[in-house]
Amino acid sequence: MARTQGSHSGTTRPRVRAAALRLFAQHGYAAVSMRKIAAEVGLQAGALYNYTPDKQSLLFDLMQSHMQELLAAWAAAPRRDAPLDALEAFTRFHIRFHSRRPDEVFVSYMELRNLEADNFAVIEDLRRDYEGQLEAIIRRGIETGGFAAADPKVTAMAVIAMLTGVSTWFRQDGRLSLDDVEALYWEMVRKVVAA
Numbered sequence: 001m002a003r004t005q006g007s008h009s010g011t012t013r014p015r016v017r018a019a020a021l022r023l024f025a026q027h028g029y030a031a032v033s034m035r036k037i038a039a040e041v042g043l044q045a046g047a048l049y050n051y052t053p054d055k056q057s058l059l060f061d062l063m064q065s066h067m068q069e070l071l072a073a074w075a076a077a078p079r080r081d082a083p084l085d086a087l088e089a090f091t092r093f094h095i096r097f098h099s100r101r102p103d104e105v106f107v108s109y110m111e112l113r114n115l116e117a118d119n120f121a122v123i124e125d126l127r128r129d130y131e132g133q134l135e136a137i138i139r140r141g142i143e144t145g146g147f148a149a150a151d152p153k154v155t156a157m158a159v160i161a162m163l164t165g166v167s168t169w170f171r172q173d174g175r176l177s178l179d180d181v182e183a184l185y186w187e188m189v190r191k192v193v194a195a
Contacts, residue, residue: 015041016051017065020058025103029059029114059111060119066104067126073097074133083141084190090134091189092182094163099178105167131156138193147193159189 019040023032034055038048052058077093080086098105108123115123135156141147149155163185170181 012041012043013051016043016048017058017062020055021062021103021107024059024062024111025106029055029107029111056114056116056119059107060115060123062104063108063111063115063119063123064126066101066108067123067130070097071126071130074130083137083144083146086137087134087141087147087189087193088186090137091159091163091186094160095166095182095185096178098164098167099170099181102167105164109164131160134160141193149193155193159192162188 016037020032020037023037023040032055034048035045037055037058038045041048052061074090074093074097077089080089112120112123135152138147138149138152138155138159142149142152166181166185170176170178172178176184
C-alpha cells in the first residue's frame, strides 16, 4: 500500500497518534473508526495501516507511551527522603505532569475497558508501578509515625484519584494558577495523612 503523496513516516506517525488521541478523548474509542482517524490526518483510509496495524494497537501505544513518560519523569524528579517532603513532591509532580495532558489522562482512565487482555495487563503493571511508589511513601510515613492512614494502598489510590481530577477542570487562563492549585491540593493531601 503506497503512502499518500506528501506523507512521511517521521511526521505522519506523530500526526496519526495526535489525531487518534484527540478523537478518542472527544468521542470515545468505540465511536472512532480508523477511517475517521485517517480523515483527520488527511490520509486515505488504507494508508493509515502504514503507521499502525490496527485501532487496538494505536490505543495501547497511546496508553503505554503515557505511562512510560510518567514513570520516566517521576524517576528523573528530585528525591526527598523525609516522607512528608516526598509526599509533597509527589503531589506537586502529579498535578503538574497531568495538567498539561488532559487528553492522555482521559484516555488512560476511561478507555482501559477497551484494551484487550494482554494489553490491559501491560498497562496495569505500569500503573501499579507508579501507584506503588506513592504507596511506599505513605507506608514509610506510617512506619516513622508521621502519617496516620489505616491502609496505605487505599490511601494512595484515593490521593491519586483526587490529584488526577485536576486535569479535568484546570485551565491555564482560569481563576487559579497552577501554583495555587498545587498549594491547595497539597494542603488537602497533607490532611489526608495527618497523624
